[in-house]
Amino acid sequence: MAESHIILLPQADYFQWVRATRAYVLAFGVNTTPDPVKAGEFMNITVGISPNGYPEQGDIEAWLKARFASARIDPVRINFPEELESTLQARVASGERYGAAVVTSSTTTSTTTTSTTTSTTSTPADDGAFKLYWPTDYAVITQAFGANPEIYSKWGLPGHEGVDIRAPMNTNIYGGYEGTVFAVENNPDVHPYGKHVRILHKDGYRTVYAHLAQTLVQVGEKVKAKQMIGKADSTGNSTGSHLHLTLKKDGATARKETKFLGDVIDPTPFLIYPDK
Numbered sequence: 001m002a003e004s005h006i007i008l009l010p011q012a013d014y015f016q017w018v019r020a021t022r023a024y025v026l027a028f029g030v031n032t033t034p035d036p037v038k039a040g041e042f043m044n045i046t047v048g049i050s051p052n053g054y055p056e057q058g059d060i061e062a063w064l065k066a067r068f069a070s071a072r073i074d075p076v077r078i079n080f081p082e083e084l085e086s087t088l089q090a091r092v093a094s095g096e097r098y099g100a101a102v103v104t105s106s107t108t109t110s111t112t113t114t115s116t117t118t119s120t121t122s123t124p125a126d127d128g129a130f131k132l133y134w135p136t137d138y139a140v141i142t143q144a145f146g147a148n149p150e151i152y153s154k155w156g157l158p159g160h161e162g163v164d165i166r167a168p169m170n171t172n173i174y175g176g177y178e179g180t181v182f183a184v185e186n187n188p189d190v191h192p193y194g195k196h197v198r199i200l201h202k203d204g205y206r207t208v209y210a211h212l213a214q215t216l217v218q219v220g221e222k223v224k225a226k227q228m229i230g231k232a233d234s235t236g237n238s239t240g241s242h243l244h245l246t247l248k249k250d251g252a253t254a255r256k257e258t259k260f261l262g263d264v265i266d267p268t269p270f271l272i273y274p275d276k
């Protein structure tokens, strides 16, 4: 069973912070959140503390300790995403999940044994963990996961249930990871996702690629990571060509790992940004 651990990051420039956690996220299989309240659902909270990073809470470390007394707070004090990245990469290199500054209270369990994680993960692309290679030719997220709850509430959703990624009309859409195509919708008018492709991956992960102009794979087909699976468009409930990417993990809703129904989880920490 996965360790109950989350990384809390400043909401401003959230994706720059998320990106800085990539190697650590892949090494230790931990998610990130910009929401301090959600972070409180976890036993271990690694928190990136930048100056004025949490304008609502102020001193975020004190705020967390006051509200979530049984949680273990693992502060990482940084000024820039680059600092966060180097700090966390050093932890990955040493296999130390938490920083030395963490005071382990007597109530915490034996969570300090991290030796079972892979020993060398300096090249996250080769560590064998599920990940999402960038699915378009444009390294821009145009709508974040969980964004615009006021819009999505009318669909019964707590927020945007995936990430939108730039993909102009008829540009290439790639599968994020190897797997088997388990659903293809070629009718643009019967689902809010329009024409779309669904792929089943290892470890119970599933991805959905929505609003396509054209699908290029069949149900049952085995696909490789980065294989072209379709072309971008704006079919279904969409304004303007882009890719909507949804990630699901079987059982995530039942295990309360996500507040979304249908096992939808945040794909952001799994995304591998393309090399510039």
Ligand SMILES: [Zn+2]
Residues within 6 Å of the ligand: 143, 160, 162, 163, 164, 243, 244, 245
């Ligand atoms: Zn979307």
